[in-house]
Amino acid sequence: MTRIPAVRREATALRMQGRYYAGSSIRNLAEHYRLSFGTVRTLLLEVETELRPRGGRRGVRPRRKA
Numbered sequence: 001m002t003r004i005p006a007v008r009r010e011a012t013a014l015r016m017q018g019r020y021y022a023g024s025s026i027r028n029l030a031e032h033y034r035l036s037f038g039t040v041r042t043l044l045l046e047v048e049t050e051l052r053p054r055g056g057r058r059g060v061r062p063r064r065k066a
Contacts, residue, residue: 002034004043013043020044024049 004012016029024032032038044051 004035009043010047013047016040016043017047017049020049 014032016033019029019032020026026037026040026044029035030037031042035043041051
């Protein structure tokens with residue numbers, strides 16, 4: 001895993017926040033930045049990111065025919 005120097009921590013977190021708001025998941029960000037899920041989540045919370053609910057996007061279910 002990669003460590004983020006303290007001087008770049010906020011800038012990195014803000015870049016992550018932009019990608020998260022654009023639709024990336026925390027897991028995708030963790031893989032991209034080579035960090036743990038928990039570290040990415042902590043960084044996002046440090047820059048006051050409003051996190052999406054757990055479970056991801058739900059697909060639209062097809063309607064059942066009567």
